Amino acid sequence: MKVIRAKDSCEAGAFAAELIAAQVKQKPVCVLGLATGSTPLDTYAQLIAAYRAGELDFSCVRSVNLDEYVGLGPDHDQSYAWFMWHNLFERINIDPHNTHIPDGITANPDAECQRYDALIASLGGVDLQLLGIGPNAHIGFNEPGDAFIPETHVVELTDSTISANARFFASVDQVPRQAITMGIRAILQARKVVLIATGTGKAKAVCDAFWGPVTPMVPASILQLHPDFTLVADDDALSLTPSSN
């Protein structure tokens, strides 16, 4: 594991964007695994700026997103399809046909999970997977549990995740209870993994995941086994790690 330490979330976003930019320049026809949430917004802003400066070309890039809420379609302003379109895709020259997100309003979520794994395989897997981390150390919506689940699957969101995400909805009751998430296999098979963690709210999750044992109760801990894993974290997110004491 490589750790890149940033002074704040803006600098963390710049470092992560540099890693993604390097991937796109080195292999223009690459597959980026993308994430939603507050954390990657600085990274996406940096990528948009690099595109506008003429430094990056996304015309051949394909993308697969980690997850989507069950029950929310792309027209819902809290769906992850909506998030990706407004925070990245409409501002760069990626071909919308080359962007992929699980379908949250499918009539058959289990079939959608199988389709999504087949899609990732047909693209040749992920070249660089970008991740955030939940306060409970989830990656994508792979929640703490008794086992790592390899396949894309429908997940019941934990109370911790529902309350963490309630800030985006009018009330906690409106937060969907289920999501479709890419499983651990596709994440671990990505050729590079970059996880961004910022803020004191992630400090315990970071410490448990990367300075503790590998266990499905701490889903991000599996990344300790990845051969090309980079943690980009700010001082606050690293404040509980042994090296900070």
Ligand code: PGA
């Ligand atoms: P956040 O979410 O970036 O909004 O904190 C991260 C996550 O839950 O993976």
